[in-house]
Amino acid sequence: MDISFFKRGVKLSGRVPVFDITDVKAPDRAVLVMSQEAGIECKPAVKVGQTVERGAVVGEDPDGESFVHTPIGGRVAEVGAKVISPQGIETRTVVVERGDEKLQAWAPAWKDEQGDLLERLRVSGVITSCTQPLSLYRTLKDVARPRSVIAATSRELRRGIDHIAVRLTEFDPHLSALDAQSAQVDLQQFSDGIDELVKLTGARQIWLVEDKNIAKKHYEALEKTADDRNWEIVAFDSRRYPAFADALIGKRIIGREPPVALQNIHDSGVLVVDLSTVLDVRTALVENRPITKKTITVTGPRGTNVVRATIGTPYADILAAVGESGDYGKIILGGPMRGRAHHSLDYPLTRDVEAITLVAQGDVVLHENRMCISCGLCTMACPMRLSPGLLSRYCEFGQWEEADNTHLFNCIECGVCAYVCPAGRSMVQLMVLGKTEVSSRRNA
Amino acid sequence: MRDKRLVVATPPHLRQGRTIRRMMMAFMVALLPALAWGVYQYGASVIVLLVSACAAAVAADAVVSKMTKTAGSAPDGHAVLTGMLIAAMLPPAAPWWVAAVAAAVAIFIGKAPFGELGGAPIAPAVVGILIVTLSWPEAVDNYVQPTTAAEALKAEGVASAETPIGAVLIDPSDMTEYDTKELWLGRQVGSSGTTGPLFLILGGLALIVARAARWQAPLSFIAGMGMSAVVANGIDPTVYPSAEFHLATGMTMFAAFFLCTDHPSTPTSPNGLIAFGLLAGILAYLLRVAGLEFGAEPWAVAIISLATPILDRLRPAPFGKVVSHA
Ligand code: SF4
Ligand code: SF4
Numbered sequence: 097m098d099i100s101f102f103k104r105g106v107k108l109s110g111r112v113p114v115f116d117i118t119d120v121k122a123p124d125r126a127v128l129v130m131s132q133e134a135g136i137e138c139k140p141a142v143k144v145g146q147t148v149e150r151g152a153v154v155g156e157d158p159d160g161e162s163f164v165h166t167p168i169g170g171r172v173a174e175v176g177a178k179v180i181s182p183q184g185i186e187t188r189t190v191v192v193e194r195g196d197e198k199l200q201a202w203a204p205a206w207k208d209e210q211g212d213l214l215e216r217l218r219v220s221g222v223i224t225s226c227t228q229p230l231s232l233y234r235t236l237k238d239v240a241r242p243r244s245v246i247a248a249t250s251r252e253l254r255r256g257i258d259h260i261a262v263r264l265t266e267f268d269p270h271l272s273a274l275d276a277q278s279a280q281v282d283l284q285q286f287s288d289g290i291d292e293l294v295k296l297t298g299a300r301q302i303w304l305v306e307d308k309n310i311a312k313k314h315y316e317a318l319e320k321t322a323d324d325r326n327w328e329i330v331a332f333d334s335r336r337y338p339a340f341a342d343a344l345i346g347k348r349i350i351g352r353e354p355p356v357a358l359q360n361i362h363d364s365g366v367l368v369v370d371l372s373t374v375l376d377v378r379t380a381l382v383e384n385r386p387i388t389k390k391t392i393t394v395t396g397p398r399g400t401n402v403v404r405a406t407i408g409t410p411y412a413d414i415l416a417a418v419g420e421s422g423d424y425g426k427i428i429l430g431g432p433m434r435g436r437a438h439h440s441l442d443y444p445l446t447r448d449v450e451a452i453t454l455v456a457q458g459d460v461v462l463h464e465n466r467m468c469i470s471c472g473l474c475t476m477a478c479p480m481r482l483s484p485g486l487l488s489r490y491c492e493f494g495q496w497e498e499a500d501n502t503h504l505f506n507c508i509e510c511g512v513c514a515y516v517c518p519a520g521r522s523m524v525q526l527m528v529l530g531k532t533e534v535s536s537r538r539n540a
Numbered sequence: 541m542r543d544k545r546l547v548v549a550t551p552p553h554l555r556q557g558r559t560i561r562r563m564m565m566a567f568m569v570a571l572l573p574a575l576a577w578g579v580y581q582y583g584a585s586v587i588v589l590l591v592s593a594c595a596a597a598v599a600a601d602a603v604v605s606k607m608t609k610t611a612g613s614a615p616d617g618h619a620v621l622t623g624m625l626i627a628a629m630l631p632p633a634a635p636w637w638v639a640a641v642a643a644a645v646a647i648f649i650g651k652a653p654f655g656e657l658g659g660a661p662i663a664p665a666v667v668g669i670l671i672v673t674l675s676w677p678e679a680v681d682n683y684v685q686p687t688t689a690a691e692a693l694k695a696e697g698v699a700s701a702e703t704p705i706g707a708v709l710i711d712p713s714d715m716t717e718y719d720t721k722e723l724w725l726g727r728q729v730g731s732s733g734t735t736g737p738l739f740l741i742l743g744g745l746a747l748i749v750a751r752a753a754r755w756q757a758p759l760s761f762i763a764g765m766g767m768s769a770v771v772a773n774g775i776d777p778t779v780y781p782s783a784e785f786h787l788a789t790g791m792t793m794f795a796a797f798f799l800c801t802d803h804p805s806t807p808t809s810p811n812g813l814i815a816f817g818l819l820a821g822i823l824a825y826l827l828r829v830a831g832l833e834f835g836a837e838p839w840a841v842a843i844i845s846l847a848t849p850i851l852d853r854l855r856p857a858p859f860g861k862v863v864s865h866a
Pocket of ligand 2: 467468469470471472473474475484485486488513516517518519520521808
């Protein structure tokens with residue numbers, strides 16, 4: 097395959113990879129936000145004073161596609177306090193206080209293996225951090241169910257995924273959590289996770305996608321397993337951002353261009369997941385446990401750390417564990433290229449967050465948001481071959497239909513256009529605004 | 541930590557560091573070699589034009605910014621750049637007030653009605669030049685031999701010189717008198733800042749390397765002009781000068797690198813830019829042949845600029861299959 101085709105995007109400086117993982121102690125008081133995936137709001141499923149076992153469901157969305165589980169067993173101390181999510185949406189929390197040892201065993205619902213794989217995936221809270229963090233169940237629900245059964249052989253016919261690409265590095269080259277995880281991954285667990293994914297999707301070929309900038313020795317063990325199991329290995333340059341966008345990975349390994357807009361992976365046949373999703377799939381489907389931990393990159397004035405923390409841990413505790421403290425001017429939930437700046441450190445870890453990036457008071461740069469001068473730098477850089485300048489003007493002036501017709505929904509919100517823009521425009525904000533407006537009109 | 545004032549912003553939180561100001565600075569610097577050549581050739585008159593055009597542009601911009609209560613474009617350098625472009629396009633013996641009027645017109649009529657930088661459908665400098673050309677044709681048709689410029693400042697009615705294009709238009713056989721090597725080196729009669737093709741190419745290439753401008757429009761402008769000249773020259777070489785003659789004279793290189801690279805008035809997509817350059821180059825050639833001695837290139841660029849919204853439809857096909865939502 098042509099590995100060098102990707103000339104768009106931008107060159108970033110990248111990170112010094114970190115391979116150690118710091119464990120952060122599970123909190124005694126877990127604050128569980130009811131919106132753990134963008135755009136999905138769960139309803140609290142417990143009452144104040146109720147006793148819950150570890151892993152019990154404390155929130156569920158009305159469509160039954162997203163669940164919030166408590167990472168510690170104990171007493172529900174608070175339900176319904178309002179917080180503002182990084183997306184700027186008001187959501188609620190459920191607070192669980194740690195109870196006695198007995199309650200720390202996993203809730204019974206998780207002990208008996210019931211229901212088919214997809215059903216168990218549904219209630220487990222596995223997410224895949226592609227363009228947008230999205231529950232793996234929602235990504236797979238349409239493709240993983242057999243479409244029909246061939247009568248003579250009773251073989252299930254699946255239309256859908258034939259390739260799975262496993263990203264061993266981060267979408268944003270400033271982050272390092274996946275480097276650390278892939279350097280010390282338990283190979284058996286990883287293989288088991290892959291097996292479950294193959295069962296779920298019927299994929300025929302597995303690809304491991306490495307970062308060229310990481311020393312080969314960190315991938316050695318994985319490569320050996322790949323060899324034994326006939327998985328393919330490819331390596332791209334993560335600094336040519338966004339080389340690790342799902343659609344681009346699919347294009348580069350098998351040359352198919354999917355209709356990105358609808359995330360219709362069955363039309364391209366490539367499912368892109370990252371290594372932590374593979375491990376989560378194993379946890380959910382082999383160990384029958386919900387996902388309550390998350391490995392993230394923490395970057396602050398003191399340097400970069402990778403931490404494994406429990407969902408529901410306040411950020412202040414996570415920062416304390418790596419010795420970060422001080423006067424921050426900006427707290428970004430996510431990496432510098434795609435994360436959202438949050439207004440407070442008084443917020444807990446959610447499963448859709450891949451990093452925390454802290455900017456010291458004095459280092460905050462404000463960008464002027466001026467009129468587009470049509471310089472076309474964004475047009476040359478957009479990995480999706482869009483005309484971001486034009487799109488941003490449509491969104492700025494409320495021309496939603498024109499924006500939609502100019503392929504607004506093919507935008508993957510990578511931020512490359514804003515990165516290069518000399519007018520300092522808030523491109524991604526405009527794209528997101530446009531998408532929200534267009535979708536609400538479409539649904540109306 | 542709770543009550544700290546934190547900045548909330550949307551991604552990306554890193555930027556490449558390009559700003560409009562730096563982009564405009566790049567254009568100014570790129571224009572300097574050609575202007576310096578003009579000063580060397582024509583002396584103080586070029587400086588007078590430069591100063592009056594830039595001062596008028598900045599003053600006009602200050603008035604506009606006061607009236608509209610906006611920051612104006614003085615801080616980002618666009619007003620000064622407009623003044624420089626106007627001075628470069630005027631003949632060295634043009635009166636100083638023509639430069640000032642052109643610059644003021646550029647800002648008041650070419651820019652202000654369209655709001656902030658980015659709205660103008662035709663580059664303001666081009667608007668300024670074209671309007672003074674229409675209003676005082678005799679003032680801009682005022683070419684002098686390089687060495688007579690200093691006297692032109694003092695004396696009225698200096699015997700004017702012919703530009704190469706003007707000379708060939710009147711008598712095609714004149715083209716044999718010009719040594720193209722001399723023309724490339726800038727030893728020719730012309731406007732203040734446009735007579736040094738090599739200096740303009742040097743500045744233009746620097747702009748492209750610095751990514752302040754893109755290569756598509758300049759190169760296709762040159763190609764459009766050159767190909768038209770090759771065709772005409774092939775039909776009748778005694779009437780139509782060679783492509784090299786056309787490329788080295790008049791404002792060809794200036795228009796290619798400094799007018800076709802005005803971002804707001806040109807398309808954004810690569811194919812749109814190529815179409816823009818080709819059309820403007822061909823039109824500029826036709827205007828020259830039709831007898832327009834001064835301003836064929838700005839006229840051509842201005843006219844094709846009006847087609848920019850249409851040319852901008854030549855967008856790249858988006859990544860992936862196009863999804864239609866019925
Ligand atoms: S338009 Fe969307 S996909 Fe294109 S560069 Fe901008 S954010 Fe990325
Ligand atoms: S980079 Fe910025 S100014 Fe240039 S065309 Fe794109 S949006 Fe407009």
